[in-house]
Amino acid sequence: MTDRKQLNNEQAILGRFQELRNEISQTSAKANELAAESQEHELVLKALEPMEGGRKCYRVVGDVLVERTVAEVRPAVLGNKEQLDLVVEQLIKQLDTKKKELADFQEKYKIRIRGADEQSTAPPVQESSKGSQGVLVGPS
Numbered sequence: 001m002t003d004r005k006q007l008n009n010e011q012a013i014l015g016r017f018q019e020l021r022n023e024i025s026q027t028s029a030k031a032n033e034l035a036a037e038s039q040e041h042e043l044v045l046k047a048l049e050p051m052e053g054g055r056k057c058y059r060v061v062g063d064v065l066v067e068r069t070v071a072e073v074r075p076a077v078l079g080n081k082e083q084l085d086l087v088v089e090q091l092i093k094q095l096d097t098k099k100k101e102l103a104d105f106q107e108k109y110k111i112r113i114r115g116a117d118e119q120s121t122a123p124p125v126q127e128s129s130k131g132s133q134g135v136l137v138g139p140s
Helices: 002-048 070-109
Strands: 056-061 064-069 135-137
Touching (some): 056 070, 064 070
Antiparallel strands (some): 056 135
């Protein structure tokens, strides 16, 4: 009976360890995705910067292409970028907390990872953003 309890306990510890690693990986991927989307917003803002406010441009809202002016689009894109930056900042804080929790868990249960020097627990991955809101500027 003691062997079974010990085995179940070890499985529970290993399960929690894997769960923490998965949470770190998912949070890191989402932070990278949103950071890339924020960079895209920054590129759009740089492209809109020298243009006159009355110039026509087209913005993708959901699945619809909407005609607007540069003056209308610029604040919306800036607001979206600021919101993305805030979310990325929150995700990075969560990531730091989870990494500390994982390190404490590893130390508590003396968990060692084979090849840990060669490979990190949550490698940063750059993903292309999906469903971003695009802006197309028309001729003046």
